[in-house]
Every structure is written in C-alpha cells, then in structure tokens.
Amino acid sequence: MFQETFQQYLAVIEKYLAQMPWGKDKLSESMSYSLVGGGKRIRPVLALASAKAVGGDPEKILPAAIALELIHTYSLIHDDLPAMDNDDYRRGRLSNHKVFGEANAILAGDGLLTYAFEFLADPVLCQPERQLRVIREVAVAAGKNGMVGGQVLDIAGEGKKLSLAEIEEIHKAKTGALLTVSARLGGILAGGSEEQIEALTKYAQALGLAFQIKDDILDVIGDSETLGKPAGSDQRQEKATYVSILGLEEAKRVLHAQIQGAQSALKLLDNRAEFLGDLAVYIEQRQH
Template sequence: MFKETLQHYSSMIEEYIARIPWGKDILNESMAYSLVGGGKRIRPVLALASAEAVGGNPEKVLPAAAALELIHTYSLIHDDLPALDNDDYRRGRLSNHKVFGEANAILAGDGLLTYAFEFLTEPSLGQPGQQLRVIREVAVAAGKNGMVGGQVLDIAGEGKQLSLAEIEEIHKGKTGALLTVSARLGGILAGAAEQEIEALTRYAQALGLAFQIKDDILDVVGDSETLGKPVGSDLRQGKSTYVSLLGLEEATRQLHSQTEKAQAALKLLGEKSAFLSELAVYIEQRQH
C-alpha cells in the first residue's frame, strides 16, 4: 500500500511539473533540465501527505508542493557548482553547470527560486491568511536562517573536527528546514489545528536528521551508479559527518533512533498518518 501511495503522490507532482510552461531560451532550458531530471520528490510528497493526514485535499496543495521542489532543485544546482561541492553529476546526469556553464547554472538556480514564489501565490491555494503564513515560512526555511544558513555553516566547517551538536545545527538548516516547512505547509494549507501542525513539525524535524544521517552513510557505503552522483565527496572536502564522528555502526543507530522519534510524533494524528510513518522507514532504508 505504501508504494502505491508514494507512486500516487509522485505522479501528481510529475504531472504538475510536466505542465509548467517553459520558454525556448537557454535560461528556461537550463531550469527545466534540472527540474525534470528525476529525483525522489520527497519534499512535495511530504507536503501532499501532510495535508491528507490532517483531513485536507492534496490536490489543492499541489502548486505549493511543486514550489518546494523548485527551491530544492535550485539548491542542488548551486551545491554542484565548483565554488561549493564541485560535483559533475546529479541524478545520474551531468550537473547543470557541466551542460550550460557556470553562469547559466547560477541564473537557472536564481530563476527556480523566484519562480517558486509565483507558485506560492496561486489564488487557488486557499485562505489569504494561510497562504501568507506559508509564503513567510517558506522564505525563512529557504533563507539565511534555514537552508542557506546551514550551507554557510557547512562550508565554514570544512577541514574542522566538529561536535555532534555542530553537525546537527548545520543539517537542521541545510536539510531539515525545507523538509520541516514541507510538512508544515501541507498542514497549514489544509486548515490543520495548531497541535496537528506542531505534531507534523516534530515529525519532520526528526525526519530531516534521519535523512541527513542516511546521506552521510550512503556517502561511505553507497555506489555512484545507484546514487546518481559521486560518493566520498564529504571525505574529499574534509567535512565532518555523522559517520566520521560516530562511526558507521553508531550513525546507523542514530538513524534508527530519529526514525522512531519521527514515528512517535505522529501518534496525535492517528491512522491518517500511516503513510508518513512508513515514509520515515522508507527514508531510513533507501539506497539512493
């Protein structure tokens, strides 16, 4: 049942993305190249599932869910640039800058970020108050106090031996902020009660740490063909990770602990949150 539901949500996102009108110029071509290049679509799926878990209609959340994928894709384009992670491959294909050049890749990322906020202002998304709240929360999650801030801390930590608390601070911003706002967005736009939104928040915060721990593990034990990107990049860049600090066995235990923590946060939502609970296990067990 989980796989069928995941496929259903993923298909909703893919069909919506397929309907995005793109121009014929190199900017649009570059933006579309990275956006339609596959990926797990975890953030928009999380938004749709969270909306449904609190009794909402996931169809009505689609524009906002797609906006999350645009923001995530922009961050990947920029992450791959020579000035940051300097990765040549993403999602099994050449990175954006390897195809379109560094300048166009930077601008494609900029274009996707700003285009996302067009999606977030779709009148169909619901009550103006809810929509304004979502726009603000997404801006915070994507910006200096969220994803971008986490990336800066990540760069500053290269070549240093960081503590577990410092690593968690990096990833609460770099990875966790956008995952957390994905769940909150779904709940807010579905008209959830504040205690339901808080439950989704606790769930997504644990999910975000689990996601990053798993990424760190896969960077050590995964293979490039399955991942669709190079492995061992953290080691080459001198980054402290959960694995480098704790060892593979303890990092795996931490991963399972965060998965259980995420599942425990869903108790308030009852049976409607079954998919979200299984999604946490899926993230723990993923191989890419």
C-alpha cells in the same frame, strides 16, 4: 500499500512538472533540465501527505507543494558548482553547470527560487492568512536562517573537527528546515489545527536529521551509479559527518532512533498519517 500511495503522489507531481510551460530560451532549458531530471520528490510528497494527514485534499495544495521542489532543485544546482561542492554529476546526469556553464547554472538556480514564490502566491482554497503564513515560513526556511545559512556553516566547517552538536546545527538548517516547512505547509494550507501542525513539525524535524544521517551513511557505503552522484565526496572535501564522528554502526543506531522519534510524533494524528510513518521507514531504508 506504501509504494502504491507513494507512486500515486509521484505521478501527480511528475504530471504537473511535465506540463509546466517553458520557453525555448537557454535559461528555460537550463531550469527545466534540472527540475525534470529525476529525484525522489520527498518535499512535495511530504507536503501532500501532510495535507491529507490533517483531513485536507492534497491536490488543492499541489502548486505550493511544487514550489518546494523548485527551491530544492535550485539548491542542488548551486551546491554542485565549483565554488561549492564541485560535483560533475547529479541524479545520474551531468550537473547543470557542466551542460550550460557556471553563469547559466547560477541564473537557473535564481530563476527556480523566484519562480517558486509565483507558485506559492497562486490562489488556493484557504484563508489568505494561512497562505501568507506559508509564504513567510518558506522564505525563512530557504534563507539565511534556514537552508542557505546551513550551507554557509557547512562550507565553513570543511577541514575542521566539528562536534556532534555543531553538525546537527548545520543539518537542521541545511536539510531539515526545508523538510520541516514542507510538512508545515501541507498542514497549514489544508486547515490543520495548531496541535496537528505541531505534531507534523516534530515529525519532520526528526525526519530531516534522519535524512541527513542516511545521506552521510550512503556517501560511505553507496556507489556512484546507484547514488547518481559521486560517492565519497564528503571525505574528499574533508567534511565532518555523522559517520566520521560516530562511526558507521553508531550512525545507523542514531538514524534508527530519529526514525522512531518521527513515528512517535504522529501518534496525535489518526490513520490518515499512516503513510507518513511509512515514509520515515523509506527514508531509513533508501539506497540513493
């Protein structure tokens, strides 16, 4: 049942992405290259499923959910740049800067980020106050107090011995902020109560840490072909990770605890949130 529902969400997202209008200029080509180049689409799926969990219609918030994927994709383009993680492959293909050059890759990322806010500002069937709230929350989650700030901390921590608390601070911002706002976006735009939105928030915060712990584990035990990007990059860049601090088995234990925490946060919601609980298990079991 989970896989069937997951594929239904993916089909809606991929159809929307495939129909997006692009020009024939190099910038459009660069932006669309990374956006339609595959990916798990966890953030828009999370937004759509959260809307359903509070009794809303997922398809009515689809443009806003797509905006999250644009922001995520921009961050991946910039992460791969030589000045950042210096990765040549992403999602099983050459990284954007390896195909279009560094300057165009930077501008493609910039273009996707700003394009996302066009989608977020599209008229939706909800109170304008809710839409404005979402726009602000997404901006905060993507900016210096969220994803960008987390990336700065991550770079600053390379080659240093960080504590577990410091690693969690990095990843709550770098990975967790956008995942958390994805769930909140769905709940807010679909008219969820503050109690429901808080439950989704706690769920997504646990899911965000779990997602990053799993990434750290896969970087150690995964292979480049399955991952779609070079394995072992964390070790080469001397990054402190959950595995490097806790060891592989303890990292797996902490991962499972976060998954249980995510599922526990959903108890306030009814069976419409069943997919979200299964999504947490998918995050724990994924191989790429």
